[in-house]
């Protein structure tokens with residue numbers, strides 16, 4: 001091998017190595033750009049830890065939302081949730097909030113960030129209310145902003161038609177009626193579960209949560225309260241409606257099997273809240289989607 005060839009060979013290797021490194025850097029930064037490009041509003045956001053990590057979290061939340069509501073949500077572009085009816089809502093308002101503020105003023109991102117765990121879980125930790133932090137606008141766009149608008153989409157289903165028939169009014173939006181009918185069919189195969197499910201205490205009712213000015217999800221026709229005989233509610237057991245107070249008691253008598261069936265069909269359970277409501281289930285697939 002001549003000296004000249006060896007120099008050329010060595011130079012060639014170096015060029016090749018540089019090309020590989022450059023390709024890697026370019027492709028990595030392009031990936032960053034793509035993720036960042038999906039949310040141009042992210043720069044300077046309050047929870048920005050590192051650009052890439054935060055962008056990825058934001059994208060995951062957006063994907064979860066679209067996957068949960070394919071009938072209603074068309075896309076998330078930048079910081080906007082775009083609904084199929086043309087309405088646009090901000091995903092993130094960029095504001096840092098206390099828990100009490102989140103109850104009243106949650107944006108969609110705050111709602112999605114609360115972690116709801118499927119299956120058997122321990123007693124809820126203090127102030128852990130997964131799914132109870134809600135962005136009212138999201139529900140109003142999908143289900144109706146006023147009673148008349150919600151009522152236009154209500155249908156009557158027969159709950160437990162073969163064992164303890166009961167007519168219930170629920171929304172047909174997002175297939176909530178069909179999902180409740182499927183839950184009812186599963187419950188009817190389990191005689192031991194029927195006492196808990198029969199004589200449901202209510203579904204649609206336009207009302208605020210007692211002690212607050214916030215709308216209950218019963219207002220949208222997406223919630224059901226099962227039999228109150230076996231139910232517990234933080235306000236009843238603790239003799240208060242004040243959310244700011246410590247709640248010493250947690251009581252639950254609803255079997256896990258019932259919770260599992262509801263969760264399988266996209267409903268979250270009020271028994272997993274610090275402010276517990278064990279008769280209450282509501283259709284919240286965004287909290288259950290992977």
Ligand SMILES: [Zn+2]
Pocket residue numbers: 218223224225277279280281
């Ligand atoms: Zn309820």
